[in-house]
Amino acid sequence: MLKALLEAFRHPKPDIELGAGSGFGTPSGRKPKGKAKDWSGTLKRLWSYLAVRKAKLGLVLFMVILSSGLSLLGPYMIGMAVDDYLEGAGGRSWGIFLGALSLVYILYSLTSWLQNIWMIEVAQETIYRMRTELFAYLHRLPISFFNRRQQGEIMSRLTNDIENVSSTLNSSAIQIFSSVLTLVGTVAVMLWLSPLLTLLTFIVVPLMLFGMRWITRRTGPLFKERQRNMGELNGYIEETLSGQRIIKAFSQETRVIQGFRERNNRIMLSGYWAQSISGFIPKLMNGLNNLSFAIVAGVGGLLAIHGSISVGVILVFVEYTRQFTRPLNDLANQWNTLLSAVAGAERVFEVLDEETEASDEGAAIALEHVAGAVQFSEVAFSYDGEGDTLQNISFEAKPGEMIALVGPTGAGKTTLIGLLSRFYDPSEGRIMIDGRDITSIKRESLRGHMAFVLQDSFLFKGSIRDNIRYGKLDATDEEVEQAAKLANAHSFIMRMPGGYDRMLSADGSGISQGQKQLLAIARAILADPAMLILDEATSSIDTVTEVKIQEGLQALMKGRTSFVIAHRLNTIRAADRILVLRGGRLIQQGSHEKLLQEEGLYQDLVQGQRKAAVN
Numbered sequence: 001m002l003k004a005l006l007e008a009f010r011h012p013k014p015d016i017e018l019g020a021g022s023g024f025g026t027p028s029g030r031k032p033k034g035k036a037k038d039w040s041g042t043l044k045r046l047w048s049y050l051a052v053r054k055a056k057l058g059l060v061l062f063m064v065i066l067s068s069g070l071s072l073l074g075p076y077m078i079g080m081a082v083d084d085y086l087e088g089a090g091g092r093s094w095g096i097f098l099g100a101l102s103l104v105y106i107l108y109s110l111t112s113w114l115q116n117i118w119m120i121e122v123a124q125e126t127i128y129r130m131r132t133e134l135f136a137y138l139h140r141l142p143i144s145f146f147n148r149r150q151q152g153e154i155m156s157r158l159t160n161d162i163e164n165v166s167s168t169l170n171s172s173a174i175q176i177f178s179s180v181l182t183l184v185g186t187v188a189v190m191l192w193l194s195p196l197l198t199l200l201t202f203i204v205v206p207l208m209l210f211g212m213r214w215i216t217r218r219t220g221p222l223f224k225e226r227q228r229n230m231g232e233l234n235g236y237i238e239e240t241l242s243g244q245r246i247i248k249a250f251s252q253e254t255r256v257i258q259g260f261r262e263r264n265n266r267i268m269l270s271g272y273w274a275q276s277i278s279g280f281i282p283k284l285m286n287g288l289n290n291l292s293f294a295i296v297a298g299v300g301g302l303l304a305i306h307g308s309i310s311v312g313v314i315l316v317f318v319e320y321t322r323q324f325t326r327p328l329n330d331l332a333n334q335w336n337t338l339l340s341a342v343a344g345a346e347r348v349f350e351v352l353d354e355e356t357e358a359s360d361e362g363a364a365i366a367l368e369h370v371a372g373a374v375q376f377s378e379v380a381f382s383y384d385g386e387g388d389t390l391q392n393i394s395f396e397a398k399p400g401e402m403i404a405l406v407g408p409t410g411a412g413k414t415t416l417i418g419l420l421s422r423f424y425d426p427s428e429g430r431i432m433i434d435g436r437d438i439t440s441i442k443r444e445s446l447r448g449h450m451a452f453v454l455q456d457s458f459l460f461k462g463s464i465r466d467n468i469r470y471g472k473l474d475a476t477d478e479e480v481e482q483a484a485k486l487a488n489a490h491s492f493i494m495r496m497p498g499g500y501d502r503m504l505s506a507d508g509s510g511i512s513q514g515q516k517q518l519l520a521i522a523r524a525i526l527a528d529p530a531m532l533i534l535d536e537a538t539s540s541i542d543t544v545t546e547v548k549i550q551e552g553l554q555a556l557m558k559g560r561t562s563f564v565i566a567h568r569l570n571t572i573r574a575a576d577r578i579l580v581l582r583g584g585r586l587i588q589q590g591s592h593e594k595l596l597q598e599e600g601l602y603q604d605l606v607q608g609q610r611k612a613a614v615n
């Protein structure tokens with residue numbers, strides 16, 4: 001029946017029809033994925049965050065008990081005063097009564113205010129800790145976690161989901177608790193005053209509980225779906241904003257906007273259904289509330305006429321009936337926020353349950369000094385645990401050598417570098433640095449002895465100076481400039497307005513690709529690592545800049561073990577050893593001269609490069 005009713009309220013012209021046969025149907029016809037039901041587990045975990053401030057929570061609890069007690073006392077005093085008056089005994093002490101009643105209500109306001117501000121303090125602190133923990137935890141997750149998810153979706157957990165938990169802790173949690181307490185207190189006093197009237201009031205309770213349960217069972221999954229949709233939309237926004245250039249280049253704006261509309265529509269529909277179904281709860285409560293009120297007034301009146309109950313008690317009862325259903329109403333009203341908070345908390349905990357990079361604690365050591373000898377022994381690796389991305393890779397690099405990695409696209413060059421820097425660990429074989437298995441070295445220490453110059457080097461929002469200094473945070477201005485000079489970056493920096501203090505935006509827009517590379521080289525020179533990882537730019541850079549970059553790289557590579565994913569013949573030729581990869585296998589290795597003598601992929605690659613150069 002409710003379904004028919006809801007049909008009547010159907011949202012105006014949804015872009016996407018609701019799925020058939022799924023009850024209230026989730027948008028896009030999917031059944032709600034989440035069960036939104038491990039409530040006790042999620043709530044227990046939330047409690048473990050709150051429990052840190054047990055003492056303050058104890059105070060809040062005390063205030064809640066006090067205010068609930070005071071809210072019972074007021075109506076009781078009024079009822080008793082009326083009875084006194086009717087019996088002709090009240091006239092004597094009206095002044096005292098009014099004074100006492102005012103005091104009760106003033107104390108009630110004070111205790112309610114205190115419980116609120118103290119709870120807000122606990123809630124804000126809890127959210128602060130939760131947000132910090134989530135952020136720090138994200139930084140301990142392996143790269144594979146980020147490969148699987150969109151950045152925006154992850155950000156949504158840090159912002160929207162945490163915000164949902166926050167709003168519940170701020171007000172709803174305390175309101176729910178105080179409602180339950182007032183409810184119990186009211187029922188106890190009602191039973192004491194008149195068990196019969198209490199029983200009559202209770203007639204509506206099973207209906208209320210049944211109605212609430214029926215509705216929340218349907219809204220729980222919808223709230224979870226809405227959070228999920230929100231995460232998906234954020235992911236989409238992030239992706240389309242960062243891919244603006246490509247979107248414009250391929251004139252995909254209309255398609256992208258349509259994609260946004262579809263996702264936005266899914267949020268609208270899940271939000272619409274979740275809110276409108278749960279919005280029915282207060283209406284239901286109100287109706288049943290009025291019913292119970294009428295029963296108490298009617299039956300109470302009859303009992304008073306027969307003299308089996310006093311008018312004062314009826315007054316107290318009428319007030320308590322309101323008081324008794326008000327917490328139920330509050331509970332119903334807060335239910336939405338609570339559902340949404342549990343859905344948010346579940347999504348936060350989902351991330352906190354992800355496996356972090358294998359612990360560095362215990363056996364792992366920090367390396368003081370690294371000479372830079374690298375050895376791969378029969379290394380194999382797979383991203384998905386099934387196919388072999390790399391198989392049987394064995395080679396050695398002496399300290400200070402330059403190793404060039406060549407091979408067709410998808411051969412496994414980047415993956416090999418990822419293993420060396422422990423973004424991933426091999427599924428078979430060992431990688432040694434200075435004779436020590438890298439799994440026994442702390443990641444931070446290992447990466448601290450490496451510097452990366454990638455094709456699209458990441459620049460942070462800040463000055464050019466700060467961006468170079470990222471390689472060594474305590475470097476002086478002179479050291480920064482010295483590194484920039486060695487990297488051949490100094491002259492272009494000085495030509496820019498503001499020089500080293502010129503501010504760069506986060507994506508480094510405002511400077512060219514080649515200039516970005518030069519800054520990355522300066523940053524690496526400043527870091528002064530024993531090992532270098534370079535990904536040579538594939539995009540064509542003007543010859544002057546290219547020469548500058550080559551000179552900068554040579555200065556950088558001097559005396560360091562360098563792994564270069566090389567695309568230019570000149571770089572490859574300069575390498576001490578060339579590793580030729582194809583299909584995840586190391587098919588040739590040796591110097592340029594040696595490999596040129598062998599028939600095989602290397603010869604083909606070199607001939608291909610020469611032809612391209614001639615053309």
Ligand SMILES: Nc1ncnc2c1ncn2[C@@H]1O[C@H](COP(=O)(O)OP(=O)(O)OP(=O)(O)O)[C@@H](O)[C@H]1O
Pocket residue numbers: 147383384389407408409410411412413414415416
């Ligand atoms: N994160 C990932 N998850 C699953 N598979 C991946 C992932 N990254 C790369 N691969 C796959 O692993 C293989 C090797 O990729 P890799 O990036 O190492 O190649 P590459 O030689 O560096 O290629 P390119 O020269 O194009 O950069 C490819 O088949 C690629 O599809």
